[in-house]
Amino acid sequence: MTEYLYEKIYQIVKDKINRNELTIGDMVPTELELSREFGVSRITSKRALQELEQDGYITRIRGKGSFVKERTTNPFVKRQEIVLVMPFNADHEFGQYARGISDVLDYSPYELAIRISDKFTIEQLEQYQGLIYYPENVKNSLELVYQAQLNQLPVVLLDKDLEMFSYPAVTSDNQGGAYQLTKHLANRGCQKILFVGMESLAEVSSVRDRYFGYLKACSELNLKSYHLESSHERSLDQLIEEIMVEVTDDVSIYCGLVVESDWLAIQIVQQLQALQLSVPDDFAVVGFDDIEASRLIEPHLTTAAQNFYQMGKVAGELILKEMKQEDLKEQHIAIPVELKLRKSSQQ
Known part of the structure; x- marks a missing residue:
């Protein structure tokens, strides 16, 4: 890492x-x-x-x-700040988002400040001229984003959309990525394809969009759709047990799993391997995100890579346009993903 x-x-x-x-x-x-x-x-x-x-x-x-040192090349004696608020400190995403935004702001009167959500208070909003916000989910985001709206603070949403607000959002093409991954599994011989997740579809728009992409592909392929998810009522262990039943119910049918994230896909692969199932011999698995661990696990995980740098760059461009009160033609910009085809789906 x-x-x-x-x-x-x-x-x-x-x-x-x-x-x-x-x-x-x-x-x-x-x-x-x-x-x-x-x-x-x-x-x-x-x-x-x-x-x-x-x-x-x-x-x-x-x-x-x-x-x-004194930055003599900086023409701005005092630069105002735009804040990026993230719910986590993930190394790859954190750095790439920030680098993309900073590259845009370098030639503006603004500096980028970075804060983590659980240490960021509503009162701190007054210190900044703009907010680029990564919402963890709807429930945990409403108060901060609504207060920004009351303060008439320019806001750009990153990674997820919050449909109850009219702010522009920059996300990955989650629907397109899951659509391509589902089609890929079908092309590799999967006759039964399941969507597996832990996040609430009502709360997390990125996962919901991935589910829609999966459903679209299933419809075109004339495949029955299956949605297995963990919840307050169903633990991860129970989810693993249900997946085990689904993939072993009929050994003549080769199954594939479209998993909402690489992190969850890796947990599933490791636990099913411990139960003597083999990937990709017994079933195929694909994830989403292209985290570092997806390239280290055996077998290497097929996934959709998000372009975090480009997402940050576009978010930086949008926040500057908002601050200039320019008319934004697109409220939701989806950055294309790149499929990384690896052994976990190559039977």
């Missing part, structure tokens, strides 16, 4: 500099200190410092350390 962790460190240190928590001449934590703080290798922390030096935020003096 060190391939992406440096971006997270870069953004956090950059944010501290922009907020004057680290001022000109202050010493920045060393490679060793950063590696210990974030639990990464020194190669990763070194790259983060190199990026900060390259972008003009710090100067590095051999034998002494790294220090915040």
Whole structure:
């Protein structure tokens, strides 16, 4: 995961500099200190410092350390802030979203600040000129987004749409990705294809869109649709038991699973392997997201890769247009995904 962790460190240190928590001449934590703080290798922390030096935020003096420098190339003495609020600190997504937004804001009067949802309060909204918000689900997002609306704060939603608000949203093409994955399983000989999830379709629009893509493909293929989901009434272990029944009910029928996320797909594969089922010999599995673990699990997981950098870049462009009160022709922009065909679906 060190391939992406440096971006997270870069953004956090950059944010501290922009907020004057680290001022000109202050010493920045060393490679060793950063590696210990974030639990990464020194190669990763070194790259983060190199990026900060390259972008003009710090100067590095051999034998002494790294220090915040005056950015003489920055024409803005005081830059206002747009905040990116995320519900998690996932290394790959976090860094790629932030890098895409920052690349757009670099030539604007605004800096990017990054906050995690559970540490971000409604009162803090007043500090910012715009909000790019990643909603975890409907329930946990309503109050913050509605308060932003009351404050007439420009907002762009990231990864998920909240249909009760008129804010623009930038997502992956979740429906198209699940549609392609379902068609792929059918082409690989799956005669029975199930959609498996844990998130509520009513609460999480990205998963709902993936389910719609699955349903569309099943309709075109004249296949019966199946929806297996975990819930408050059904634990993950119970879900695994139900999947086991479905894929072994008739051994003459080759089954495929379209799983809402890579994380859940990996849990399913590992638990069914422990029950002596083999992937892809006994059944095929595809996920969604292309997380690092999807390339490490055996067999490697077929999935749909999201372009997080491009999503961040488009979100940055939209927030600037909103702040200029430009008319936005598209309220929902879906960024194409890329199928990563691997062994888990290749019988």
